[in-house]
Amino acid sequence: MLCLGLLARAEDRVSWEITPRVTAPGQPFRLQIMVESDVVLGGAQFISREIKPPRGMALRLSGQLIRPGSNEATFNFSGVAPEQNGEHVIPSFTLRFTRKAVVVPEIRLRVSDQVAYRRETQARAELVLPDRVFYVGELIRGAIRMRGGEDEAVVASYGLESLAEGFSMTVTAERQAMPDALGQGLQTTFDLTPLREGEGEFSLNGIMLVQSGESGVFSQNGRDRPFAFRRRLTVAHVPERGRPPEWNGAIGRFVAEGLQVSKDNPEVGEPIRLRAILTGEGNLDRILPPELRGDETWDVLPANERRRRAEDQRMFVYTLVPRLPGRLRTPAVRLAAFDPATKTFSKLEFAPLEITVTGNAPAQVDLVTADPAAPAATTLKPVTGLAAPQPGRSPGLFAGSPQGTLGDAAGFWSANAVALGLVVVATAVTGVLGYLAAHPEIRRRRRARAVMRAALAEAAACQDRRDAHGFAVAVVRGLQAGVAARLAAEEQAMTQSDVERVLPGADRARLDRLFLRAHADRFAPAGPRGADDGAAEDLALLRQLLSLS
Amino acid sequence: MRCFALLCFGWLAALGAAEAPASAETAYARGDYARAVELWSEEILADGATAGRLAALGNAEWRLGRKGRAVLCWERALLIDPRDPVALAGLRHGLDVGGVDRPKPTAAEEYAAFLTADLWLLLAVGSFWTAVLCVAVPRLRGRAAGEVNQWTRVGALTVLALSVPGLWGGRSLDARAVVRRPETSLRLTPTRDGEPLRGVAEGDVVRTERMLNGHVRVRTADGKTGWVRAGEIEGVRGPGLPADLDQKAAP
Numbered sequence: 001m002l003c004l005g006l007l008a009r010a011e012d013r014v015s016w017e018i019t020p021r022v023t024a025p026g027q028p029f030r031l032q033i034m035v036e037s038d039v040v041l042g043g044a045q046f047i048s049r050e051i052k053p054p055r056g057m058a059l060r061l062s063g064q065l066i067r068p069g070s071n072e073a074t075f076n077f078s079g080v081a082p083e084q085n086g087e088h089v090i091p092s093f094t095l096r097f098t099r100k101a102v103v104v105p106e107i108r109l110r111v112s113d114q115v116a117y118r119r120e121t122q123a124r125a126e127l128v129l130p131d132r133v134f135y136v137g138e139l140i141r142g143a144i145r146m147r148g149g150e151d152e153a154v155v156a157s158y159g160l161e162s163l164a165e166g167f168s169m170t171v172t173a174e175r176q177a178m179p180d181a182l183g184q185g186l187q188t189t190f191d192l193t194p195l196r197e198g199e200g201e202f203s204l205n206g207i208m209l210v211q212s213g214e215s216g217v218f219s220q221n222g223r224d225r226p227f228a229f230r231r232r233l234t235v236a237h238v239p240e241r242g243r244p245p246e247w248n249g250a251i252g253r254f255v256a257e258g259l260q261v262s263k264d265n266p267e268v269g270e271p272i273r274l275r276a277i278l279t280g281e282g283n284l285d286r287i288l289p290p291e292l293r294g295d296e297t298w299d300v301l302p303a304n305e306r307r308r309r310a311e312d313q314r315m316f317v318y319t320l321v322p323r324l325p326g327r328l329r330t331p332a333v334r335l336a337a338f339d340p341a342t343k344t345f346s347k348l349e350f351a352p353l354e355i356t357v358t359g360n361a362p363a364q365v366d367l368v369t370a371d372p373a374a375p376a377a378t379t380l381k382p383v384t385g386l387a388a389p390q391p392g393r394s395p396g397l398f399a400g401s402p403q404g405t406l407g408d409a410a411g412f413w414s415a416n417a418v419a420l421g422l423v424v425v426a427t428a429v430t431g432v433l434g435y436l437a438a439h440p441e442i443r444r445r446r447r448a449r450a451v452m453r454a455a456l457a458e459a460a461a462c463q464d465r466r467d468a469h470g471f472a473v474a475v476v477r478g479l480q481a482g483v484a485a486r487l488a489a490e491e492q493a494m495t496q497s498d499v500e501r502v503l504p505g506a507d508r509a510r511l512d513r514l515f516l517r518a519h520a521d522r523f524a525p526a527g528p529r530g531a532d533d534g535a536a537e538d539l540a541l542l543r544q545l546l547s548l549s
Numbered sequence: 550m551r552c553f554a555l556l557c558f559g560w561l562a563a564l565g566a567a568e569a570p571a572s573a574e575t576a577y578a579r580g581d582y583a584r585a586v587e588l589w590s591e592e593i594l595a596d597g598a599t600a601g602r603l604a605a606l607g608n609a610e611w612r613l614g615r616k617g618r619a620v621l622c623w624e625r626a627l628l629i630d631p632r633d634p635v636a637l638a639g640l641r642h643g644l645d646v647g648g649v650d651r652p653k654p655t656a657a658e659e660y661a662a663f664l665t666a667d668l669w670l671l672l673a674v675g676s677f678w679t680a681v682l683c684v685a686v687p688r689l690r691g692r693a694a695g696e697v698n699q700w701t702r703v704g705a706l707t708v709l710a711l712s713v714p715g716l717w718g719g720r721s722l723d724a725r726a727v728v729r730r731p732e733t734s735l736r737l738t739p740t741r742d743g744e745p746l747r748g749v750a751e752g753d754v755v756r757t758e759r760m761l762n763g764h765v766r767v768r769t770a771d772g773k774t775g776w777v778r779a780g781e782i783e784g785v786r787g788p789g790l791p792a793d794l795d796q797k798a799a800p
Contacts, residue, residue: 269648271748301732301748321748386612387638389577389605391589400665402598402625403788405719407670416674420681427685434691 012037012102022110023081024117026124028225029109031059031077035095035102041066041073042098050093053228056082057109059090060207060226066097073097078224080124081111123152123185123210125227129192129202134235135340138251139283140192146208146227148184155222156209157186166200166235168193193283194235203230238338242345248290250337252282256348257313259330261320267359268325271301276316276333276350284314290335292318297328322357329354441488445549448485452478452546456539463535472517475538482545499541502548506541514538577605582612590790598789600630606790607639611647616752617729618791620649621783624727624754628785631662643752650770651754652725661718669715672708679705721756726767726782728753729794733782735775739764746775755782 013036023029035041044064053059059079066073075095082088090107128143146154162169170191178185186208194200205228212223238251255278262273278284294300299321322328333350406412436442455478462470480494483502487494496511513534573588589606593599607622620643626636643649654662661669683702687694694702731751736743739761749755755767755777764776783792 319745319748385638386608386642387604387635389574389601389608390635391573391592391599391601391605393599393601393633393635400629400631400667402603402628402786404786405666405670405723407666419678423681423685427688430689430691 012100014102014104016104016107018107018109020115022112022115024115025081025083025085025111025113026119027081027111027115027117028122029079029081030062031079031107033075033077033095033104033107035073035075035104037071037097037100037102039099040069040071041100041102044073044075045096045098047075047095050095051077051090052093053079053090054082054088055230056084056228057088057090058205058226058228060224062224078226079109080225080227081109085111085113087111118150120149121151122149123147123154123208123225124149125206125208125225125229127204127229127231129231132340134194134233135238135251135338136194136197136235137238137249137283137286138194138340139281139286140194141189141281142192143187143189144204144206144227144229145178145182145187146185147178147182148210152210152212154185154208155211157188158207158209160188160204160206162190163201163203164192165202166194166196166198167202167233168195193286194233197235197237199232199234201230202233203228205229239343243338244336244345244347246290246334246347247336247338247345248288250282250287250335251340252280252284252337253339253341254278254280254282254284254337254348256333256350259333259350259353261330261353261355265356265358266322268322268357269359271319271321272355274318274320274330274333276318278314278316278335278348279312281312282337284312287314287335289316290333292331292333295331297322297324298331299323300331322355325357325359327354327356441485444488445485448481449546449549451481452542452549454478455481456542456546459535459539459542469517469521471535471538472514475542476515476518478542479545482542482549485549499545503541503545507537510534510537510541573605577609577612580612582609585609586613593789598625598629600626600633600636603629603789604633604635604639607636610791611639611643616643616647616649616750617727617731617783619643620651620752620754621727621729621785621787621791624725624785625787625789627662628722629665631665647752648750649752649754650750652756652768652770655718655721657714657718658722659718661715661722664715666716666719666723669712669719673712673716676705676708676712680709723784723786724757725754725785726757726765727785728755728777728781729783729791730781733777735767735769735773735777736764737775739766739776743776747773749777754785757782757784 014033016031016033019030019032020027044066047064048061051059051061057079059077061075062078063076064073065075073095088109088111090109092106093104095102095104124147126145126147128145130140134140144160146157148154157175160171160174171188172191173187173189175186175188178187192202205226207224207226210223210225238247257277257279260275260277263270266272276290278287292300301319301321316333320330329352332352334347336345336347338345455474458474459471459478462468462474477491479499480491483489483494483498484491486502487498489498496508496515499511500506500508573585573592576582576588577585586606586609589602589609593602593606603622603626607619607626610622611619619639623636623639623643626633627640630636640649640651644651664672680702683694683698683705687698728749728751733749733751734745735747735749737746738744743764749767749769753769755769758766758768758774760766760779761776763779765779765782766774766776767782768774780794
């Protein structure tokens with residue numbers, strides 16, 4: 001019994017519960033899985049990866065409860081029941097814990113339309129996709145509408161995953177508010193393009209966040225609700241029967257808006273741009289530009305084209321070059337489109353524009369008008385044609401160079417500038433010297449100023465050493481030099497009277513004493529020499545003369 | 550100074566140019582234009598570019614249908630000798646029946662085409678120095694300018710004034726280029742994706758303005774402006790032979 005008891009404890013106990021037990025098609029439900037083991041379980045891993053809900057059922061892990069050190073675990077899943085009645089089985093799967101893997105047996109969900117359930121009360125997701133045969137290269141516009149219910153509102157969505165075998169899928173707009181006519185909700189639109197013929201599986205799943213003010217199992221605030229769609233799509237090639245030769249891969253319903261030209265009255269040979277604007281619903285991106293061929297009136301050149309996606313427009317651009325003058329019609333732009341709804345081809349043609357081309361054709365043949373009265377050969381046609389080569393012809397004395405001019409030669413301009421500078425300097429020096437030669441008083445006065453400054457310095461020195469004679473000699477020499485420069489005379493010949501002429505306010509008695517003291521020793525032995533009381537006045541006189549010079 | 554010496558040498562070489570070997574002319578005469586191009590190109594590389602050789606090369610290139618190279622050869626021949634009859638005839642032929650456009654020369658350009666750019670420059674520099682020396686020498690000598698000096702001075706200043714428009718026109722003639730690529734678009738902006746405004750044909754002569762981002766702003770013969778890639782045109786001023794656009798740049 002003890003062994004049986006031990007063996008019994010060694011088994012894992014797994015139980016599950018679906019609420020409600022029987023659901024209506026498309027009704028949300030909750031799945032709870034409870035695990036009890038004989039060992040501490042630890043953390044669970046890869047739960048969402050292990051569980052594989054059946055076709056049409058959306059299921060998402062919404063929470064798990066595993067206490068540390070506990071041997072019990074609880075997992076909660078949110079789900080939406082499939083649309084088909086009957087029993088739907090979630091296959092057995094394994095819950096992987098840190099210390100143990102526990103096998104969960106099959107889970108069965110019963111769906112019955114006998115269950116009272118109003119879809120309008122709760123939020124739900126719908127896949128909008130045409131239910132028909134698709135064609136390779138077609139642009140299929142699809143959408144996921146996440147519509148709010150009477151009791152719930154869709155506030156967000158995330159985690160959109162898709163699997164499209166043989167299709168190219170592009171999400172064009174995510175989580176856009178739905179049009180008012182469809183009620184509250186969000187929608188995500190996508191473009192789907194079949195890439196190959198055959199049947200392909202297309203699945204989409206994701207999660208929307210719903211909100212409700214009520215309390216309850218399914219109407220708590222901010223709940224996640226998964227959605228999952230799976231469709232088998234049939235793809236065929238556009239039928240060859242009845243396919244026009246100008247069909248360039250256009251599938252959809254299109255309108256030829258019209259043609260535009262960059263210039264209404266170009267000249268012959270002047271390129272203009274022709275734009276053909278195509279609008280409508282369909283695979284605008286995949287249409288090959290219709291081929292335009294040049295003719296005797298137009299040259300057609302390749303040009304870049306632009307697409308305005310926001311306006312659902314395709315613009316085919318051509319560069320046209322008119323060959324002839326006159327009123328010309330632009331080349332016809334034709335294409336064919338296949339309508340997948342009616343499974344018929346339709347032809348589109350852009351109405352040609354009339355362009356007035358001016359100028360003359362380069363190779364236009366001159367029309368001869370015969371006027372018997374006109375004198376013959378009144379107008380001479382220009383003589384054209386290549387002349388016979390003369391490779392040995394000498395051009396004359398000065399031939400140019402194709403590579404560069406003389407002015408490009410290094411040093412040409414600098415040498416000229418240096419030479420010009422030298423000439424200017426020489427001319428300036430010569431002019432200055434000539435001016436000085438013409439005005440000798442400038443040099444004389446400059447020399448006199450120098451002598452007077454030296455005399456002042458020497459007089460000051462003599463005054464310091466109390467040499468009255470030396471003082472007088474220095475001042476007199478300065479006065480003579482200054483006065484001689486003013487009177488244009490010799491310095492040695494200047495007397496007290498000359499000083500008075502230049503300095504009318506000078507004291508004559510002081511000048512006499514000064515000159516006598518300076519020159520007395522020429523005529524008799526010098527008397528006793530001492531300091532002169534008027535030295536300052538003598539120096540002031542010399543300074544006055546210096547300032548006049 | 551080295552360039553100056555080379556230019557002088559070029560003049561002397563042109564003066565003493567011997568008769569061209571007959572092989573290229575013979576090839577041209579019998580319609581073997583490719584051979585004629587080859588021989589004249591070799592001559593230009595070996596003996597230097599003369600107006601006659603470039604004009605003859607232009608003729609041969611034109612016969613081969615290479616309009617861009619032909620027009621460039623003729624334009625360069627006219628830079629050497631503005632009155633070269635072969636180059637003038639070739640350009641006239643290209644303009645009249647060859648579908649080539651060339652900007653109508655301005656008054657200054659027509660005036661400048663009377664002499665070569667070098668000769669205009671020599672005239673201007675010579676007259677300038679004559680006038681300067683006429684002013685400076687009497688001053689340096691300390692003597693009054695004599696009557697001869699006065700007349701010389703007036704004459705030099707007159708020549709200087711007359712050579713100024715020639716220099717201006719020569720500068721304008723230099724700012725031209727020849728479209729070398731057969732399918733060249735005049736673009737609205739100087740970028741790789743610049744919107745093509747219109748096409749310019751190979752051999753068209755355009756006036757060049759400024760460079761930006763590897764593009765040159767040009768003005769066509771009919772006054773339309775736009776940008777072309779620098780590699781799609783070749784300046785009229787350049788080495789004697791047209792550039793080989795198919796040659797890949799050295800790594």
